[in-house]
Amino acid sequence: MSTTASLPSTPSFLGRAMKQKRFVFGFTVTLLVIAFAVLAPLVAPYGEEETAGPPYSKGGLFGTDYLGQDVLSRLMHGGQGVLLISVLATLLGMVLGILIGVVAAYAGGWWDEVLMRLNDVLLAFPQILLALVVLTALQNPAAWVIIVLVGVSHAPRVARVSRGVALGIVSRDFVVAAEALGEKRSRVIVAEVLPNMIGPLLAEAGLRLTYSIGVVAALGFLGFAADPGAANWGQMMNENRLGLQTQPWAVLAPVLMIAIFTIATNLMADGLAQLSQRGD
Amino acid sequence: MTAPTRDVPQTTTPAGGLVVEDLGVTLTGRPVDVVDDIDLVLRPGEVVGLVGESGSGKTTVGTSLLAYSRAGALISSGKVLLEGRDVLQLPWKEVRQLRGEEIAYVPQDPASALNPSIRIGKQLVELHQLRGVGTAESRLQAARDGLAEVGLPNDDEFLRRYAHQLSGGQVQRVALAMAFLPKPKVLVLDEPTTGLDVTTQKMVLDTMAQLCRSHGVCALYVTHDLAVVANIADRVAVMYAGQIAELGPKDAVFANPSHPYTRALLDSIPHLSQARALKGIPGRTPAPGARPDGCRFSDRCTYVVDACKQQVPPLISVAPDHEARCIRVGEIGMWDINRGTVPDADPNRKRDVILSVEGLNVFYGRKQIVHDVTFDLAKGEVVALVGESGSGKTTISRSVGGLHKEWTGAVRFEGRELARSARSRSAEDRRRIQYIFQNPYLSLNPRLTIEQIIRRPMELFGIAKGKQATDRVLQLMEQVALGSGMLHYQASRLSGGERQRVAIARALAAEPDVMVCDEITSALDVSVQGSIVALLEGLRKERGISMLFVTHNLALVRSISARVEILQAGRVVEAGSVVTVMDTPREEYTRKLLSDSPRVG
Amino acid sequence: MTQVATLPDPLAEVAPPRGRSGGAAWAAWLARRLGLAVLTLWLVSVLVFLATAALGDPVRAILGRDYDTNVGRREQLEAQLGVGDSIVTRYVDWLGGLVTGDFGTSLANQQPVWQQVSDTVVNTLVLVLLAAAVMIPLAFGIAMISAHFRRRRPDTVIQTILLALAGVPEFVTGILLVALFSTSVFNIFPAVTIASPTARPWDTPEGMVLPVATLVVAVTPYVSRIVRATLLEVLDSDYVELARLKGIPEPVVMRKHALLNAIVPGIQVIALQLAWLAGGVVLVETLFSYPGVGRQLVDSVRNHDVPMVQALSMIIAGVYIVVNLVADVLSILLTPRARTAISS
Numbered sequence A: 001m002s003t004t005a006s007l008p009s010t011p012s013f014l015g016r017a018m019k020q021k022r023f024v025f026g027f028t029v030t031l032l033v034i035a036f037a038v039l040a041p042l043v044a045p046y047g048e049e050e051t052a053g054p055p056y057s058k059g060g061l062f063g064t065d066y067l068g069q070d071v072l073s074r075l076m077h078g079g080q081g082v083l084l085i086s087v088l089a090t091l092l093g094m095v096l097g098i099l100i101g102v103v104a105a106y107a108g109g110w111w112d113e114v115l116m117r118l119n120d121v122l123l124a125f126p127q128i129l130l131a132l133v134v135l136t137a138l139q140n141p142a143a144w145v146i147i148v149l150v151g152v153s154h155a156p157r158v159a160r161v162s163r164g165v166a167l168g169i170v171s172r173d174f175v176v177a178a179e180a181l182g183e184k185r186s187r188v189i190v191a192e193v194l195p196n197m198i199g200p201l202l203a204e205a206g207l208r209l210t211y212s213i214g215v216v217a218a219l220g221f222l223g224f225a226a227d228p229g230a231a232n233w234g235q236m237m238n239e240n241r242l243g244l245q246t247q248p249w250a251v252l253a254p255v256l257m258i259a260i261f262t263i264a265t266n267l268m269a270d271g272l273a274q275l276s277q278r279g280d
Numbered sequence B: 001m002t003a004p005t006r007d008v009p010q011t012t013t014p015a016g017g018l019v020v021e022d023l024g025v026t027l028t029g030r031p032v033d034v035v036d037d038i039d040l041v042l043r044p045g046e047v048v049g050l051v052g053e054s055g056s057g058k059t060t061v062g063t064s065l066l067a068y069s070r071a072g073a074l075i076s077s078g079k080v081l082l083e084g085r086d087v088l089q090l091p092w093k094e095v096r097q098l099r100g101e102e103i104a105y106v107p108q109d110p111a112s113a114l115n116p117s118i119r120i121g122k123q124l125v126e127l128h129q130l131r132g133v134g135t136a137e138s139r140l141q142a143a144r145d146g147l148a149e150v151g152l153p154n155d156d157e158f159l160r161r162y163a164h165q166l167s168g169g170q171v172q173r174v175a176l177a178m179a180f181l182p183k184p185k186v187l188v189l190d191e192p193t194t195g196l197d198v199t200t201q202k203m204v205l206d207t208m209a210q211l212c213r214s215h216g217v218c219a220l221y222v223t224h225d226l227a228v229v230a231n232i233a234d235r236v237a238v239m240y241a242g243q244i245a246e247l248g249p250k251d252a253v254f255a256n257p258s259h260p261y262t263r264a265l266l267d268s269i270p271h272l273s274q275a276r277a278l279k280g281i282p283g284r285t286p287a288p289g290a291r292p293d294g295c296r297f298s299d300r301c302t303y304v305v306d307a308c309k310q311q312v313p314p315l316i317s318v319a320p321d322h323e324a325r326c327i328r329v330g331e332i333g334m335w336d337i338n339r340g341t342v343p344d345a346d347p348n349r350k351r352d353v354i355l356s357v358e359g360l361n362v363f364y365g366r367k368q369i370v371h372d373v374t375f376d377l378a379k380g381e382v383v384a385l386v387g388e389s390g391s392g393k394t395t396i397s398r399s400v401g402g403l404h405k406e407w408t409g410a411v412r413f414e415g416r417e418l419a420r421s422a423r424s425r426s427a428e429d430r431r432r433i434q435y436i437f438q439n440p441y442l443s444l445n446p447r448l449t450i451e452q453i454i455r456r457p458m459e460l461f462g463i464a465k466g467k468q469a470t471d472r473v474l475q476l477m478e479q480v481a482l483g484s485g486m487l488h489y490q491a492s493r494l495s496g497g498e499r500q501r502v503a504i505a506r507a508l509a510a511e512p513d514v515m516v517c518d519e520i521t522s523a524l525d526v527s528v529q530g531s532i533v534a535l536l537e538g539l540r541k542e543r544g545i546s547m548l549f550v551t552h553n554l555a556l557v558r559s560i561s562a563r564v565e566i567l568q569a570g571r572v573v574e575a576g577s578v579v580t581v582m583d584t585p586r587e588e589y590t591r592k593l594l595s596d597s598p599r600v601g
Numbered sequence C: 001m002t003q004v005a006t007l008p009d010p011l012a013e014v015a016p017p018r019g020r021s022g023g024a025a026w027a028a029w030l031a032r033r034l035g036l037a038v039l040t041l042w043l044v045s046v047l048v049f050l051a052t053a054a055l056g057d058p059v060r061a062i063l064g065r066d067y068d069t070n071v072g073r074r075e076q077l078e079a080q081l082g083v084g085d086s087i088v089t090r091y092v093d094w095l096g097g098l099v100t101g102d103f104g105t106s107l108a109n110q111q112p113v114w115q116q117v118s119d120t121v122v123n124t125l126v127l128v129l130l131a132a133a134v135m136i137p138l139a140f141g142i143a144m145i146s147a148h149f150r151r152r153r154p155d156t157v158i159q160t161i162l163l164a165l166a167g168v169p170e171f172v173t174g175i176l177l178v179a180l181f182s183t184s185v186f187n188i189f190p191a192v193t194i195a196s197p198t199a200r201p202w203d204t205p206e207g208m209v210l211p212v213a214t215l216v217v218a219v220t221p222y223v224s225r226i227v228r229a230t231l232l233e234v235l236d237s238d239y240v241e242l243a244r245l246k247g248i249p250e251p252v253v254m255r256k257h258a259l260l261n262a263i264v265p266g267i268q269v270i271a272l273q274l275a276w277l278a279g280g281v282v283l284v285e286t287l288f289s290y291p292g293v294g295r296q297l298v299d300s301v302r303n304h305d306v307p308m309v310q311a312l313s314m315i316i317a318g319v320y321i322v323v324n325l326v327a328d329v330l331s332i333l334l335t336p337r338a339r340t341a342i343s344s
């Protein structure tokens, strides 16, 4: 530890992030995909469930799908659902997980033990399995059911990470100092602990978003989407799988969109993770 | 081990030693000097102390002797001559051969420098095994002899241990044994006793000195601790901001320090024999790339004149073999080691007790750490809790401060018994007793600004708010010698000393009557420690604040406190006024602590 | 300065681990670990049961529109699921069955669950183990190459590729592989594992290539990145620095000092990924019509076949718990500090 180890200036976390190539690239592509999902439906040549020609024909940029709907138009319409569900599920998972993790780390002792044991139980389910098990007894799941399922399956993983990060912070003397001054426990968490977790938590959120998209698309791919008729990148792969030989674009177009998006969010997450490791 | 085979001539011309000429290390990628213009001679059998504060580049010089530089830096110029060969020019293979065999290195933190998953015995013989020296038996025997030499057990059981199964002193001695095993000619020791208790430190130092003498090895001892150097070195090199500021025989440097920096450094260290008014050095050590032109010390020097900033001063000879890098070397007068001496605290002063601890027993889980400790603290008085690691000194202070709640006994504040944990004490009690932590890098929230940190206790205890609070913050910052420009800095931008000042200001913001100071200077450089101690002394005098001062440094106790409690294994072994305890110790343990503490002058 | 060096160390000597009490301590520790694993498994069973039997109405889900018209079938299903009983009774019955090896009867074809599951479990195990056998050396190899070029060009390139691959969902990788190797571009491998009811998937080895490749591509980047990070961390450690300063040749430093300490995190991440594979097979098997538990699970979920889903999820969760247990024990055995902490 050196007494001269102070930087001439410490710009904000995001300010530093903007100087990192990996983050900037991931972030830009993520924004582009989101913009595509939000704006494209406005300019799509055909409607979401509109027939454009015979099935698996070559008309249009990507041809038509198994029902003769225009693949490009379906692709443009199919992003919103996937992205919205993924983002909301990520948010839910982060909030739940941070809550569990930080409370466990801060309370310590029995609380920690019990919360983390229960957490281990949830961790024993691979993410997709948790969703599938619940879907067994349901007929057509509503969108919110999928959000809750994916969100809940994130929570134990986020909880583990945030507990780990929080443990390194709650033992630091500035938290003890706040305790000794008699600060309220909620304030200690909000004002002392959480602000120091921002970096790692942002990185975790990026990672979780990547996985959300994977799981949500996978559910669609397995045929468990909320609305069977609607365009949805995951579901589009499922619908057109049998035509992979004749009209590969009906499958490959949504596959590539998901690949691009997950690569981008993952690069972004990793950029953030690197930053939060390096910075203070 | 046998006696040295070579007859070592003790002359100024080095016959077997090491010569460093014009060594320079720069950062990779940027033309910025980490250290430059280093000239140093290590004569056979001699220990040279390389002293400097953090940021001085002392460790960089140390590893350069092995042609090694940490990632991000590279050796850019100069020579390191060992028996006529330039180590820096040798082909890579020979350098590797030379490392360990001719120049050995003893690391700063041996606990992390020994491989955690290889047994001690294996690590000791590793080098010989790789080089194919001797037979398996002879190697093992050599390892056993080496361990015996450093006073460690050498049976099979010990050889089978892993590093984590040894105590700090043992680990350090294993590292010493490992360094001596190939019978090197030169030894580089990088702060090898940091973090060790004085008794252990003394043992390691004695072992090292003895081995150096008996093997005719010359050693470079890199450290921040002047007192250690005063005890073991033959010659001393004082480093500042990447250059050697002063170089000379130990006695000459301590009796007649000729560089203003050396003098300032000596002014800031406490003595065991007498209380002193400690002084710090204002400002901070400039980082590589931010060093002033001309004399590197010019921005902090009390003797500075315009000419100092013109060019880097050369090393100027003061006496034979004694040089200082200061253009005013002859003009700044003589110096006296007893400068700054003040009368010891009066043992017969009337005491008005404000805080008393009675029959304190502290537990961690089922384990009892502190046994039946009783002492008290008077208004405007400093009581020191002194002990080695594991003595329970910090545990006691945490219990008093309400940070640890597993204890029995009584802590009375103005006669009232205090609740065990801070949370169950009244807001008023929490306000009046403030705790300051050892490590200022951990005790301030790096996300908050200085203003937010200091004003929080005011808001919490309803002392001030709004504009008034900001004004008070500024006042406090002035009092702890922090510029008002730092008001909106985040804590992560400050140096260690500055952070500790902020921590003190935060404690003062609550307008306390008692401050519990837990080793608050041990993470800081000595010059910074000096200024913090001066600050505390001022607060005690002006505000009549009482302090419980936890430390392992007996010399510091002499300068800062009126009474002292000597702790060992959770019990008070001796207590009383500082003068009585330190001048006429009754207990064997106290005497040993005093005799093992390194002393200056 | 005199002969102080031979004085005994003032600090308490750390008690060396002794064989006598060591054995008992190990047994106690292992028992505790096993107990925890069983406890977790039990809680998993509660969760599985609640999720499948209490959250929705499986009978209604199976019959769909027929729920109101086909009263006979409805009553038969309800009887089979024991809908009339309290949830606790049903759970206890089910758990009793699990413990005694009776997994119940499939709703879809009225066959005993165990009979249908036994083959697919083996098929899946073969798939996962094959993937692991390819993945582990591959991941370590890439990590070592990458660490060797640390922060130089090849390292950056490798890391960027791995990072990109790590984010892509496994079924996306699978589809891309299919598109590449079994359709238009190269038509080398079959897109599906053809399985007659009697044949085993490995009877047609070329059909296993793509499923295994997909799993490997899905898992390797993760493992490799973590192993590289660990290696670099170890290479930057003080003990590696000292080993270099002691003059030990670089290959030996790598082999003996670095790799030894990087192995434990390696084991941890492999275990994590093996456990992940237990879930990853769900999609990959479905994609390639591989006759394993994953595809069976998806089919059963589609059919709302509650007993099958319960049994399959218990198996997958059980594998996860066992793999983690083994990894924990191995890590402890390979970490001297942890090992001696237990036996003393």
Ligand code: SF4
Binding pocket: B259, B260, B261, B295, B296, B297, B298, B299, B301, B302, B303, B304, B305, B308, B313, B325, B326, B327, B328, B329
């Ligand atoms: S050269 Fe000048 S500034 Fe430097 S130490 Fe000497 S007097 Fe001070």
